[in-house]
Amino acid sequence: MGPVLAGVLQLLALIGALALAYIPLGSYMAKVYSSDKHWRVEKWIYKGIGADPDTEMRWTAYLRGVLAFSAVGVLFLYLLQRAQGVLPGSLGFASIDPDQAFNTAVSFVTNTNWQSYYGEQAMGHVVQTAWLAVQNFVSAAVGIAVAVALVRGFARSRTGELGNFWADLVRGVVRILVPGAFVAALVLVACGALQNFSGIHEVGQFMGGSQQWNGGAVASQEAIKELGTNGGGYFNANSAHPFENPTPFTNLFEIFLILVIPFALTRTFGIMVGSVKQGYAILATMASIWVGFVALMMWTEFAHHGPAFDLAGGAYEGKEVRFGVGASSIFATSTTLTSTGAVDSFHSSFTGLGGGITMLGMMLGEIAPGGTGSGLYGMLIMAVIAVFIAGLMVGRTPEYLGKKIGAREIKLAACYILVTPALVLVFTAIAMALPTPGHSMTNSGAHGFSEILYAYTSASNNNGSAFAGLNADTLWFNSTLGLCMLFGRFLPMVFVLALAGSLAEQKPVPETAGTLRTEKPLFTGLLVGAILIITGLTYFPALALGPLAEGLAS
Numbered sequence: 376m377g378p379v380l381a382g383v384l385q386l387l388a389l390i391g392a393l394a395l396a397y398i399p400l401g402s403y404m405a406k407v408y409s410s411d412k413h414w415r416v417e418k419w420i421y422k423g424i425g426a427d428p429d430t431e432m433r434w435t436a437y438l439r440g441v442l443a444f445s446a447v448g449v450l451f452l453y454l455l456q457r458a459q460g461v462l463p464g465s466l467g468f469a470s471i472d473p474d475q476a477f478n479t480a481v482s483f484v485t486n487t488n489w490q491s492y493y494g495e496q497a498m499g500h501v502v503q504t505a506w507l508a509v510q511n512f513v514s515a516a517v518g519i520a521v522a523v524a525l526v527r528g529f530a531r532s533r534t535g536e537l538g539n540f541w542a543d544l545v546r547g548v549v550r551i552l553v554p555g556a557f558v559a560a561l562v563l564v565a566c567g568a569l570q571n572f573s574g575i576h577e578v579g580q581f582m583g584g585s586q587q588w589n590g591g592a593v594a595s596q597e598a599i600k601e602l603g604t605n606g607g608g609y610f611n612a613n614s615a616h617p618f619e620n621p622t623p624f625t626n627l628f629e630i631f632l633i634l635v636i637p638f639a640l641t642r643t644f645g646i647m648v649g650s651v652k653q654g655y656a657i658l659a660t661m662a663s664i665w666v667g668f669v670a671l672m673m674w675t676e677f678a679h680h681g682p683a684f685d686l687a688g689g690a691y692e693g694k695e696v697r698f699g700v701g702a703s704s705i706f707a708t709s710t711t712l713t714s715t716g717a718v719d720s721f722h723s724s725f726t727g728l729g730g731g732i733t734m735l736g737m738m739l740g741e742i743a744p745g746g747t748g749s750g751l752y753g754m755l756i757m758a759v760i761a762v763f764i765a766g767l768m769v770g771r772t773p774e775y776l777g778k779k780i781g782a783r784e785i786k787l788a789a790c791y792i793l794v795t796p797a798l799v800l801v802f803t804a805i806a807m808a809l810p811t812p813g814h815s816m817t818n819s820g821a822h823g824f825s826e827i828l829y830a831y832t833s834a835s836n837n838n839g840s841a842f843a844g845l846n847a848d849t850l851w852f853n854s855t856l857g858l859c860m861l862f863g864r865f866l867p868m869v870f871v872l873a874l875a876g877s878l879a880e881q882k883p884v885p886e887t888a889g890t891l892r893t894e895k896p897l898f899t900g901l902l903v904g905a906i907l908i909i910t911g912l913t914y915f916p917a918l919a920l921g922p923l924a925e926g927l928a929s
Contacts, residue, residue: 382701401642408523428542433535434876440540452480465499478853485864486514488607488839491847508596515603516547518748525752528875529776559598567621568594601632604746606716606839614719637744640751652894659899664743672704675729693724711736714746716839723843731922737836738914759788761905777883791870796913798835817844825921835863
């Protein structure tokens with residue numbers, strides 16, 4: 376079997392598995408967030424945190440809950456890292472420096488999981504399992520909660536109430552993420568992933584010296600890092616490490632975990648707004664972009680540019696031979712079109728155009744299918760923009776799901792789509808203009824510029840993957856990337872929840888003969904076009920200086 380055929384067959388198997396999970400998981404999540412009953416364990420949690428899960432919240436109160444919970448998470452994780460040197464189970468590792476502790480705390484709370492450190496050489500068992508893994512659960516649940524609040528904004532009328540943040544948060548963790556991660560961890564352990572709390576072991580001689588590895592609760596963290604689209608690896612090599620990702624099957628299984636909740640949330644959306652067809656339209660948009668990007672990535676990586684590529688069967692540099700070019704292309708595309716950031720290969724070693732595709736996937740806003748929750752609310756914001764554009768073309772007031780898109784709504788949507796490009800381009804420009812940040816680049820020219828551009832794109836879009844080759848463990852990058860992660864996560868949430876509150880206060884608009892049918896293929900095409908055009912106009916100059924220049928020169 377040739378490598379191209381193997382890659383295509385893996386893609387078809389993945390699509391089949393996602394299709395099988397789509398209806399049951401999407402319907403189950405709709406039931407979770409529509410139920411008025413609480414499980415006993417949930418009642419214990421509410422009592423412990425002093426929350427009343429039955430109290431409805433307006434968007435401002437919902438936002439305060441999101442920000443307060445996240446602020447406590449950042450503070451606690453920062454202090455835990457600073458105290459690591461005196462904690463039991465630290466494996467002898469020292470406390471984390473202030474700038475790196477700030478960067479890591481922000482990274483995991485914002486669902487970014489950017490890592491400027493070697494996991495197996497810096498973090499002990501307590502930090503890894505007592506809070507990094509915990510944040511993988513709760514940060515993902517926060518994203519789903521905000522998405523559900525926006526969906527309620529479309530579904531409700533004549534009220535500003537969007538549900539209860541604490542109930543949405545707890546249900547997301549208890550009813551969705553914990554059971555899903557538990558099953559996924561069992562599968563990974565059965566397939567050879569590591570799961571223990573052992574210390575550091577010498578495993579043999581390596582180039583004249585001993586080689587050391589430490590154990591850890593790897594499989595359990597790997598499961599939630601993919602299911603919650605987090606991405607932070609227990610080891611520096613991330614999902615390219617055999618302890619995290621032992622076989623080609625686990626590689627495909629991890630891609631499935633990355634995609635299954637974001638895709639299934641479109642059905643949750645359709646059920647909650649009372650029209651499954653609307654969910655299918657959003658699904659079709661996400662799937663079209665994802666399949667297109669995977670096909671384009673495979674083409675760029677399998678394309679032969681000389682005898683070495685011909686003999687290898689594709690661009691094998693930086694890729695695991697266990698997985699091959701096809702599986703690595705699927706993984707790279709999926710992880711950058713979501714907010715995952717996990718890698719089973721090094722994106723810096725992809726072809727010039729291939730590296731550009733990974734960047735473009737993040738620049739789209741990670742909405743195809745995006746992160747857990749963030750992908751859905753990002754796509755719905757783009758749907759609002761597309762409806763507004765359609766309204767301008769036909770000369771009527773734009774409407775979406777029975778709600779008018781007026782001046783307030785379109786301003787909030789516009790602010791949402793402007794936040795991350797501003798962070799990416801401004802901080803990239805500053806880093807290239809100053810002398811010190813440039814010292815962290817391994818490469819010069821177009822590829823060196825791509826390293827900087829990728830880092831700020833990844834941080835601002837809460838992805839977390841790295842281009843490799845950039846030394847990000849400096850005061851400048853730890854600080855500025857931390858700020859990008861904070862602003863890139865929470866400023867968009869402000870606009871999303873404000874939009875949800877505005878929509879929930881409206882009375883429904885009756886459908887007429889002139890109403891744009893947003894469940895039809897025509898709207899799907901319009902939405903895909905709007906996403907690509909807006910992104911292209913925003914980022915094309917920067918891409919032309921980096922990956923496009925490198926790709927055209929090769």
